[in-house]
Structure formats: C-alpha cells, structure tokens
Amino acid sequence: MKVSTAKKEEVPYKGEHLVKLEEIENQVSELKTQLESLSKSSPENKISLIVFSGDLDKALASLIIATGAAAMGMDVVMFFTFWGTSILRDKGKKVGGKDFMGKMFGTMLPKGVCELKLSKMNMAGMGTVMMKSLMKKKNVASLEQMLELAAEMDVRIYICEMSMDLMGFKREEMIEYPNLTFCGVAKYLEEAQSSKVQLFI
Amino acid sequence: MSEDIKVDKVMDLKGMPCPMPIVKVSKGIKDVEVGQVIEAITTDPGALADFPAWAKTSGNEILQTDQQGGLIKFYIKRKA
Numbered sequence: 001m002k003v004s005t006a007k008k009e010e011v012p013y014k015g016e017h018l019v020k021l022e023e024i025e026n027q028v029s030e031l032k033t034q035l036e037s038l039s040k041s042s043p044e045n046k047i048s049l050i051v052f053s054g055d056l057d058k059a060l061a062s063l064i065i066a067t068g069a070a071a072m073g074m075d076v077v078m079f080f081t082f083w084g085t086s087i088l089r090d091k092g093k094k095v096g097g098k099d100f101m102g103k104m105f106g107t108m109l110p111k112g113v114c115e116l117k118l119s120k121m122n123m124a125g126m127g128t129v130m131m132k133s134l135m136k137k138k139n140v141a142s143l144e145q146m147l148e149l150a151a152e153m154d155v156r157i158y159i160c161e162m163s164m165d166l167m168g169f170k171r172e173e174m175i176e177y178p179n180l181t182f183c184g185v186a187k188y189l190e191e192a193q194s195s196k197v198q199l200f201i
Numbered sequence: 202m203s204e205d206i207k208v209d210k211v212m213d214l215k216g217m218p219c220p221m222p223i224v225k226v227s228k229g230i231k232d233v234e235v236g237q238v239i240e241a242i243t244t245d246p247g248a249l250a251d252f253p254a255w256a257k258t259s260g261n262e263i264l265q266t267d268q269q270g271g272l273i274k275f276y277i278k279r280k281a
Contacts, residue, residue, distance in 0.1 A: 014224060062265060064220050067224055068224070070224075070227075071223045071255065071259075072223070072259055073227070073258060073260075081260045112250035138218060139221075140218050
C-alpha cells in the first residue's frame with residue numbers, strides 16, 4: 001500500500017527530481033576531476049637521490065639505499081651531479097679534444113668508482129685502501145658490483161649535463177649503463193615532485 | 202615449530218651484509234608461486250629489522266622468525 005502511494009507522490013515532483021539528479025551528476029563529475037588532479041600530484045612509490053658527492057663512502061651509501069629501495073619494490077631514480085659525476089666515469093675510456101681546464105679536471109678527479117677516496121681518514125690513500133680491504137673481508141659489495149646490481153634492478157641513472165660541462169667531462173667517457181640519461185635540473189624536479197622519498201648525498 | 206611450515210625454496214644468505222639479504226630475497230621470492238614459502242637463512246643481525254620492513258612494503262608475509270645462535274631464519278610467504 002505504502003509503495004503505491006509513494007509512487008503516486010513521486011509523479012508530480014518528477015521534474016524537480018531530474019533537476020536534483022543533474023546537480024548531483026555535475027557534482028560527481030567535478031569530484032572526479034578533482035580526484036584525478038589529486039592523484040596526479042600525490043607521490044608515487046618512488047625515491048629520488050641526488051648524488052652530489054664524489055667520495056667513496058657516500059657513493060657506497062647512495063648505492064646501498066638505491067638497491068635496497070629497488071628491493072622494496074620502489075621506483076628508484078639517481079641524479080649524479082657536481083663531484084658525483086666522476087663516479088660514473090669509465091676508467092677504460094679515453095677521450096680526446098679537451099681544453100686545458102678539461103684535461104686538468106680530468107686528471108685530478110677520480111676516473112670512475114675504483115678511484116674514489118674516503119671523505120674522512122683518507123690518509124693519502126692509505127685509509128681508502130684499508131677500507132676497501134675491510135669491505136672485501138666483510139663481504140660488503142664493491143661499488144662496481146653495486147652499480148651492476150643497480151642496473152639489474154632497473155635503477156634509473158641521470159647525469160647532470162651542466163656539471164659534466166663544467167668539469168670538461170664528455171658523454172663518451174661515461175660508463176655503459178642501461179638508459180643512462182643526461183639531464184638538467186627540471187628532470188630532477190619532475191621526478192622529485194612525484195617521489196615519496198628524496199635524498200641529497 | 203618450523204616443521205609444520207612447508208618450505209618451497211631455501212635461500213642461503215649467510216655472511217652477506219646489508220643490503221644483499223633483502224636484494225637477494227626480493228629476487229628469490231619471484232621464483233616461487235604466490236602462496237608458497239621461502240626460508241631465508243642469514244647471519245646479518247640487521248636483518249631482524251630489515252626483513253619485516255621489506256615484507257611490509259613489498260606486501261609479503263613473514264610467517265615465522267627463528268634465531269639459533271648467530272643464525273636467523275625467516276619463513277616468508279609470497280603474497281604479491
């Protein structure tokens with residue numbers, strides 16, 4: 001009985017209901033667009049690291065964090081800038097055509113992971129040698145191994161073009177790494193904006 | 202206790218320091234099916250904090266942790 005009366009009551013108000021329905025539909029679509037823009041700006045399960053330092057210890061720390069994060073299922077992006085760019089130089093590659101300053105920087109800065117020094121207790125290289133032998137003894141992976149591991153785990157590596165230019169490094173003297181990309185600050189900022197974790201090492 | 206857990210794969214991670222245990226486990230767990238269990242044996246004391254953290258973020262489950270002397274055994278069920 002009640003149902004039929006309710007139905008009868010609905011009829012005269014049908015127009016009004018339609019207007020309300022339209023209002024709700026508008027609100028829903030507005031919410032949808034808001035939600036879309038929100039999910040676009042919310043951070044992804046991603047970590048972006050700036051590797052500024054060219055020291056052995058800091059390079060090791062950043063690579064451990066990077067591979068660890070990849071193991072946790074995170075998307076990992078590393079930006080090598082300033083002194084950090086020398087970490088990615090390839091010892092076996094020789095490039096010509098550098099000017100005087102470029103040659104000087106090229107000789108004075110470490111050529112790749114095997115030439116990095118400790119930031120503390122280097123003691124004219126003795127400290128670094130001792131640390132490397134300790135790492136071997138304690139089974140800590142070497143930087144070469146960590147870089148290989150990072151490549152295997154799809155860690156993305158970007159190098160700052162401007163730093164390379166300052167130090168006179170050429171693209172041809174950098175290591176072989178899958179999808180190694182040369183970039184500027186905007187690329188880093190784009191990745192950092194959508195990262196949950198950001199580190200500067 | 203561990204007898205009633207059926208292990209599908211054993212991973213020997215003895216002597217490996219951070220971050221290798223979780224790196225290896227994150228790869229090794231992909232060799233078993235979802236629902237299957239791996240037993241990871243490590244000597245890294247840091248793993249006691251690391252494995253639960255890894256399991257939580259990667260969406261897997263640690264069924265049991267056994268400590269015998271310096272050996273730590275994790276029974277991990279693949280869930281994701």
